[in-house]
Amino acid sequence: MEERVRILDLNAYFGNIQALKNINIAVKEKMVTAIIGPSGCGKSTFIRCINRLHEVVPGAKVSGKVLLDGRDIYSSGIDSIEIRQKIGMVFQKPNPFPVLSIYDNVAAGLKLNGIKKKDYLDEIVEQALRMCALWDEVKDKLNASGVSLSGGQQQRLCIARALAVKPEVILFDEPCSALDPISTGKIEELLFQLRQKYTIIIVTHNMQQAARVSDYTAFFLMGELIEFGKTQDIFTKPEDTRTEAYITGRFG
Amino acid sequence: MNIYKKRQIVNKLMCALAFLCAIFTLVPLISIFGYVLSKGITSINLDFFINLPKPVGEPGGGMGNAIVGTIILIGLSCLWAIPVGVFGGVYLAEFGNNKLAATVRFTADVLNGIPSIVIGVFAYTLFVLPMKSFSAVSGAFALGIIMIPTIMRTTEEMLRMVPRTLREAALALGISQFRMIVSIALKTALPGILTGILLAIARIAGETAPLLFTAFGNSFWHQSLGQPIAALPLQIFAYAISPFDDWHRQAWAGAFVLIFIVFLISFISRFIIGLRYKFPASR
Numbered sequence: 001m002e003e004r005v006r007i008l009d010l011n012a013y014f015g016n017i018q019a020l021k022n023i024n025i026a027v028k029e030k031m032v033t034a035i036i037g038p039s040g041c042g043k044s045t046f047i048r049c050i051n052r053l054h055e056v057v058p059g060a061k062v063s064g065k066v067l068l069d070g071r072d073i074y075s076s077g078i079d080s081i082e083i084r085q086k087i088g089m090v091f092q093k094p095n096p097f098p099v100l101s102i103y104d105n106v107a108a109g110l111k112l113n114g115i116k117k118k119d120y121l122d123e124i125v126e127q128a129l130r131m132c133a134l135w136d137e138v139k140d141k142l143n144a145s146g147v148s149l150s151g152g153q154q155q156r157l158c159i160a161r162a163l164a165v166k167p168e169v170i171l172f173d174e175p176c177s178a179l180d181p182i183s184t185g186k187i188e189e190l191l192f193q194l195r196q197k198y199t200i201i202i203v204t205h206n207m208q209q210a211a212r213v214s215d216y217t218a219f220f221l222m223g224e225l226i227e228f229g230k231t232q233d234i235f236t237k238p239e240d241t242r243t244e245a246y247i248t249g250r251f252g
Numbered sequence: 253m254n255i256y257k258k259r260q261i262v263n264k265l266m267c268a269l270a271f272l273c274a275i276f277t278l279v280p281l282i283s284i285f286g287y288v289l290s291k292g293i294t295s296i297n298l299d300f301f302i303n304l305p306k307p308v309g310e311p312g313g314g315m316g317n318a319i320v321g322t323i324i325l326i327g328l329s330c331l332w333a334i335p336v337g338v339f340g341g342v343y344l345a346e347f348g349n350n351k352l353a354a355t356v357r358f359t360a361d362v363l364n365g366i367p368s369i370v371i372g373v374f375a376y377t378l379f380v381l382p383m384k385s386f387s388a389v390s391g392a393f394a395l396g397i398i399m400i401p402t403i404m405r406t407t408e409e410m411l412r413m414v415p416r417t418l419r420e421a422a423l424a425l426g427i428s429q430f431r432m433i434v435s436i437a438l439k440t441a442l443p444g445i446l447t448g449i450l451l452a453i454a455r456i457a458g459e460t461a462p463l464l465f466t467a468f469g470n471s472f473w474h475q476s477l478g479q480p481i482a483a484l485p486l487q488i489f490a491y492a493i494s495p496f497d498d499w500h501r502q503a504w505a506g507a508f509v510l511i512f513i514v515f516l517i518s519f520i521s522r523f524i525i526g527l528r529y530k531f532p533a534s535r
Binding site: 051056091093097099112 | 349418420421423424426427428435436439442
């Protein structure tokens, strides 16, 4: 299996506070890599470094390398916009654009980058919505506002919005933490389909979810990577006592 | 008397006091509106809107030129104050984490409190003296300066209310910061920004002092932007201090029209605020 993303000696800071310390991880193609750990351990900061969203926060800094297919996304010749088109992201809380229609929410990444061909957009929007099993639910109200949908539908809309840009890697930042169990189930089902086409990195609070959906798991604690390996191994025979303590529910 | 009884009595007293104060603020507004309406309505007819003022003694005549003048002055002020205010607001909200922005913010707030007549004197020295003529442009310059702080600060506040998650969602799609600001942030904040603009217009529509030595007033139809121009507040002022009953009546009618314009603008901005809640921002 090919390696898609390699993180080398990654450090991230908010002002003087170091949020990530020397992280090294290799993410394999078309695999789901889960990031687990207690609140404040740097999980979200970590995936926000992979699509260069961390640097958007005032005072935030990154050092180290993130290689996408061997190319460092932080090297000087590379545009953050190109990186974000290749590495999509789905956020913790559903955040469709309230001023855009359902259709325009999905098409936003293309339309706002200057793609205007109606036939092409129509095709991409339908494809993305079908992929997220949302097409049948919204095909008759594509002009309604994105926030008129239920929470779970909104989150699937956000996934469709990310897919429409045709990324290669998709980052999920606790995508189900604001959703009910039924909507969560639907998102997890969707993850199973997406992993056939995309490389996925998912941050989750929920260890059962990590065990269910991922191939690899990384355990973070206080900004450090404690353990990284096959999900099965991490959950059945963790090497580090802290990992064991966390997955058995002794802290966190 | 036990303490519960006392609490209830104090409660009722304070409640009544608050109610009285609330009513008290309504009294001036309603009496002004009622008085102006009763005095002015008799002189309002089609002539008032389409005719020039007539010399003293001649019946009829209107303030058509002043109404047109006020509209031109408002339009001209908006032409430069809206872009400056909105772009300034975008800077403060999107790039405003520095000393310069803090200074601009403070200056705008101070500017907001400067008496409008001082701004008139400023426009006089800057425009009227070099041009050697009172003019519409100098009036619009003075009015624009009054509008800018309001527009800039509302734009900033409204942009800041756009949730951070929406901006990040746009950036994460590979949308440039420019497109994100224009198509997502500004679009989301648009109703609030429009309201700020309309409130600024409502404020300058009735400004008299800064126009006294800039626009100056004119008894004829508007000719060119480099010449003195009539404006409703100026015409009302000139007519109200005149000794003629005829002119007094016209001044009341002018005041009524002016209040009506301001009322209409406020009403439209209310309507726009109402629209905004149809698209609640997702959290």
